[in-house]
Amino acid sequence: MKFSFESLLNAGGSRLTYGLLNLRILGWILYGFTRPGILVPSQILSQIIRIGVQAIPMASLVSLSVGFILAMQSSTELGKMGADSFIPDLVSLSLMRELGPLLVAIIVVGRSGSAVAAELGTMKVNEEIEALRVMAIDPIRYLVVPRFIALMIMLPCMTVFGNCIGLVGGWAVCTLEMGMPSSFYIMRAMQRPELWDLFSGLIKTAVFAHIIITIACYQGLNVEGGAEGVGRATTSAVVYSILWIIIADTILTGLFYFIL
Amino acid sequence: MSPTSKKTNPSSDVILEVKDLVQSYNGRAVLNGLNFKVRKGETFVIMGGSGCGKTTLLRILIGAQKPTSGSVYLFGEDITKASSQELDRIRLRFGMNFQFGALFQSMTVGENIALPLQEHSQVDPSLIEMIVKMKLELVGLTGFENFKPSELSGGMRKRVGLARALALDPELLFSDEPTSGLDPVMTAVVDQLTLDSTRKIGVTAVVVSHDMASCFRIATHMLMLGSGPRQGEIIAEGTPDEIRANPDPFLQQFVRGEADGPIAFRLSQDDYLKHLLQEG
Ligand SMILES: Nc1ncnc2c1ncn2[C@@H]1O[C@H](COP(=O)(O)OP(=O)(O)OP(=O)(O)O)[C@@H](O)[C@H]1O
Ligand SMILES: [Mg+2]
Numbered sequence: 001m002k003f004s005f006e007s008l009l010n011a012g013g014s015r016l017t018y019g020l021l022n023l024r025i026l027g028w029i030l031y032g033f034t035r036p037g038i039l040v041p042s043q044i045l046s047q048i049i050r051i052g053v054q055a056i057p058m059a060s061l062v063s064l065s066v067g068f069i070l071a072m073q074s075s076t077e078l079g080k081m082g083a084d085s086f087i088p089d090l091v092s093l094s095l096m097r098e099l100g101p102l103l104v105a106i107i108v109v110g111r112s113g114s115a116v117a118a119e120l121g122t123m124k125v126n127e128e129i130e131a132l133r134v135m136a137i138d139p140i141r142y143l144v145v146p147r148f149i150a151l152m153i154m155l156p157c158m159t160v161f162g163n164c165i166g167l168v169g170g171w172a173v174c175t176l177e178m179g180m181p182s183s184f185y186i187m188r189a190m191q192r193p194e195l196w197d198l199f200s201g202l203i204k205t206a207v208f209a210h211i212i213i214t215i216a217c218y219q220g221l222n223v224e225g226g227a228e229g230v231g232r233a234t235t236s237a238v239v240y241s242i243l244w245i246i247i248a249d250t251i252l253t254g255l256f257y258f259i260l
Numbered sequence: 261m262s263p264t265s266k267k268t269n270p271s272s273d274v275i276l277e278v279k280d281l282v283q284s285y286n287g288r289a290v291l292n293g294l295n296f297k298v299r300k301g302e303t304f305v306i307m308g309g310s311g312c313g314k315t316t317l318l319r320i321l322i323g324a325q326k327p328t329s330g331s332v333y334l335f336g337e338d339i340t341k342a343s344s345q346e347l348d349r350i351r352l353r354f355g356m357n358f359q360f361g362a363l364f365q366s367m368t369v370g371e372n373i374a375l376p377l378q379e380h381s382q383v384d385p386s387l388i389e390m391i392v393k394m395k396l397e398l399v400g401l402t403g404f405e406n407f408k409p410s411e412l413s414g415g416m417r418k419r420v421g422l423a424r425a426l427a428l429d430p431e432l433l434f435s436d437e438p439t440s441g442l443d444p445v446m447t448a449v450v451d452q453l454t455l456d457s458t459r460k461i462g463v464t465a466v467v468v469s470h471d472m473a474s475c476f477r478i479a480t481h482m483l484m485l486g487s488g489p490r491q492g493e494i495i496a497e498g499t500p501d502e503i504r505a506n507p508d509p510f511l512q513q514f515v516r517g518e519a520d521g522p523i524a525f526r527l528s529q530d531d532y533l534k535h536l537l538q539e540g
Contacts, residue, residue, distance in 0.1 A: 127358055136349075
């Protein structure tokens with residue numbers, strides 16, 4: 001059989017399993033690079049704003065708090081050993097490798113994953129998805145792909161931003177509470193992490209973004225049975241996303257720890 | 261050639277043909293072996309009681325649902341066996357007006373109508389804006405471009421749905437109860453719009469309706485689906501005059517809108533008692 005990107009677009013006929021959803025998203029993105037008009041920048045931008053930018057305040061608040069918490073918790077233990085000077089290292093490493101990606105992803109699940117599942121589910125119930133199909137507009141291309149691209153771009157950006165805010169939280173505790181000089185904090189926090197620490201966090205973030213958006217879209221597009229079904233899909237999207245994020249985090253951390 | 265005139269070879273201008281169509285849900289046949297043809301230029305009205313399967317039939321005709329068995333030839337192609345790409349190509353040739361509008365809630369009325377144009381035509385935005393205004397004018401909604409569907413009444417939504425279905429100037433229009441929920445004036449406006457589209461532009465229309473006055477006003481061909489004991493079969497088919505003259509008591513009850521007759525709206529006294537006394 002001849003292989004083409006187009007064959008991915010309708011893989012599996014009218015059924016939509018999770019695997020097929022992924023295949024079709026991939027197909028449309030690859031197809032979109034070869035042909036203009038398939039990936040619409042204005043739609044991607046509006047999704048970036050709706051599912052990314054609007055979640056930034058909440059993600060920032062959580063990151064700031066985590067910065068505070070990390071610095072305060074570690075200061076009691078490290079202080080006993082006279083290792084106060086390692087607090088900035090600890091704050092920046094934990095944020096970059098683990099807590100930044102994880103917490104921002106969980107905020108985005110609650111804020112944007114649920115919204116996407118509810119929105120697509122409501123469209124399904126209102127026959128809007130059906131109407132798109134009848135107009136020969138593929139719902140995956142028109143609804144899912146812009147959201148997918150938007151989150152794949154925005155989650156890493158928000159994570160890096162959240163990391164910076166978290167470092168500010170740690171700085172506030174170290175300088176204002178423990179009297180550490182600002183220059184010392186900044187030097188330690190910036191010098192200790194290597195590029196790989198940032199990258200490993202970003203790899204996790206990309207995987208989390210994929211999990212969040214595909215599960216939300218899958219749950220939304222498969223809603224059956226009115227408003228009750230929309231509620232169920234939204235709950236499932238949040239629960240399964242968080243579950244898979246934590247499983248993926250464990251696997252990735254294990255990979256980075258044992259193999260690299 | 262006038263669109264309504266019959267050609268010598270009738271099979272050549274058949275736009276839609278349904279063969280042995282069966283749709284069952286959980287073993288209950290809602291549509292049971294339907295056969296009919298729609299010819300170019302006709303206004304084909306499908307009538308029938310609530311729940312008799314009109315929407316189901318329409319969904320199968322537009323390829324939104326695969327029937328249990330049977331075939332549907334649309335523009336000569338069997339859509340029950342067509343691939344998604346083939347279906348999409350066929351779908352550009354017809355418009356569908358959904359029973360409950362199915363408007364995109366997140367978009368304005370104008371954006372709803374503009375969407376098919378943006379996606380499927382190379383027309384530039386200023387022209388699209390003009391076409392949107394024209395289509396809204398057709399359905400009596402001038403000036404409502406920037407309203408959200410949630411800010412409209414049910415009848416207004418239906419008319420936006422009709423305007424959207426006509427956006428690409430389709431050859432074939434499917435309309436699911438376009439006039440239910442409209443006042444008498446708007447019913448006449450929508451009927452006139454269907455008439456204008458079919459008689460003047462040559463659009464073929466397949467309209468589902470149970471408003472008898474409206475049916476007889478627009479139809480060139482009518483089909484009545486049975487319900488109750490005659491669920492799933494075609495009760496009568498023909499021109500409006502043939503339907504009026506058809507002596508079938510089931511059909512006559514429907515056409516005259518009477519409560520008493522073979523269409524059982526209630527159980528008989530005995531059946532009612534039996535039903536009440538049944539366990540579970
Ligand atoms: N997805 C489904 N699963 C099971 N039964 C269904 C389904 N969809 C429709 N039905 C049944 O099929 C029958 C026909 O429904 P349909 O919506 O086609 O009726 P209708 O003729 O359009 O009625 P109305 O005039 O009230 O719109 C109903 O009895 C309904 O219970
Ligand atoms: Mg119906």
